[in-house]
Amino acid sequence: MSSPTEQNRNSLPSGTIIDCYSIIKLIGSGGFSLIYLAEDEDTQDHVVIKEYLPKKLAMRNEAGLVQVCSEKQSDSFHNGRRLFYLEAKALATLRHPNIVNVRTFFLANNTAYLVMDYEHGKNLGSYIKKRNGGLSTTFMLTVFPGVLDALNLIHSEGQLHLDIKPSNIHLRPGGNPLLLDFGAVHQFATTRSRQSSQVVTPGFAPVEQYYASGYVGPWSDVYAIGATMRSCIEGKPPPSAIERHAKDSMKPIASLYKKQYPAFLLEIIDWAMEVDPLLRPQNAGIMLEALTQQLGRPANNQQSQLESTDSLFTEKHPE
Incomplete structure (x- = not known):
């Protein structure tokens, strides 16, 4: 405010x-x-x-x-x-x-x-702050499939949200989510250099959104969803992607909370929050399926390791 x-x-x-x-x-x-x-x-x-x-x-x-x-x-x-x-x-x-x-x-x-x-309800960002994190598995599985399904539609229309964070998710009665604030919506494929009005939110924006050469895509929104889910558990924003790209000291959530949450949920969060865009779910549909089918992270998630280089955020995907 x-x-x-x-x-x-x-x-x-x-x-x-x-x-x-x-x-x-x-x-x-x-x-x-x-x-x-x-x-x-x-x-x-x-x-x-x-x-x-x-x-x-x-x-x-x-x-x-x-x-x-x-x-x-x-x-x-x-x-x-x-x-x-x-x-x-x-x-x-x-x-x-x-x-x-x-x-x-x-x-x-x-x-x-x-x-x-206008919709009645409460803001997820305020709710996380009020509860100091620790939101339940049931809560997460009520809220995030709907958000991912909405995001999947946006991606299928050739658009990106690029500003997903807890304060841009509205919770209607019963936890029915609403994705807000599309002021950052952009067509893809595009580089940051062509996005004149982009806002970057530390903790939720992936590394590729910080640089003019960064190649953003559906995988960028996926990172932000993972970061938002992690903040529901920890009660605070994750470290910024820039810090993580320089030296990633953020511990996998799958090891930190394995006694409190199911493995598939924690694995998906870690998968979505990979610093290298190539190692994340490549769109919201893939992440949605893993979440709703309780699949977790694919065991053979090595397909892009060979393609990965030191330039993790530059234009590698084909136009």
């Missing part, structure tokens, strides 16, 4: 009408957007509105319009706004019970807006 000063400076005031929506309050913020609770004036439904407002590039003027902080940042702002709008358009085509439903998207106030259904 943003500070009160930041709210006063940037957010739309309560009661502001935009399109057919009345702003109720600011409920979140990130590096590139502000998130509001609002009401649909036609139906009286509560909705969530995401507004493109990158804090390093733009600000709101007294008239309520979004403007760039300086002319030299204009190209970056407009390119980011275009991507935000295209990504909103792409998300609006995804229909899945575990993906937040997009109602509409539009341009106003010199910026772009994404309107989503």
Whole structure:
């Protein structure tokens, strides 16, 4: 959440009408957007509105319009706004019970807006913090198959999420998960150098997301799912992939928690969190099958060892 000063400076005031929506309050913020609770004036439904407002590039003027902080940042702002709008358009085509439903998207106030259904529940990140980790096997097997199935649809549509972490998973009553925040969604195959607005979350982003030469793909989202699952157990983010790439001192979770959790679950987490992208499950579907069939990690997971080089995160996969 943003500070009160930041709210006063940037957010739309309560009661502001935009399109057919009345702003109720600011409920979140990130590096590139502000998130509001609002009401649909036609139906009286509560909705969530995401507004493109990158804090390093733009600000709101007294008239309520979004403007760039300086002319030299204009190209970056407009390119980011275009991507935000295209990504909103792409998300609006995804229909899945575990993906937040997009109602509409539009341009106003010199910026772009994404309107989503409001869902009751709690945030996984807050829940982990409150419980200090130690979430049960039953909980994990309730939440993550749905998230992986949603991710599998995203991957099958040729897209990547690239910002999976506990705070981007919403838990509806009964633990029914909802994957949130598609502001980072990108087409693949692509390198980081072509992703102007990418946010990297330490502990959850894989090594290839840190470098312009890094070749991201479905395997990148798989790493983030593994890291999110590990944090459900340990109650904290794992070490950053950069630290692990330099010197991996992170102990396999399969050895740390073998008395508390089934082996197949722990093996899948370790498999998903391999530093080398080639050694992970290559997409969400593979990880989903291993989890739901309780297969664990394949015993012959050596197929890519011979291909692996010191450049673990560079463009090795074919276009």
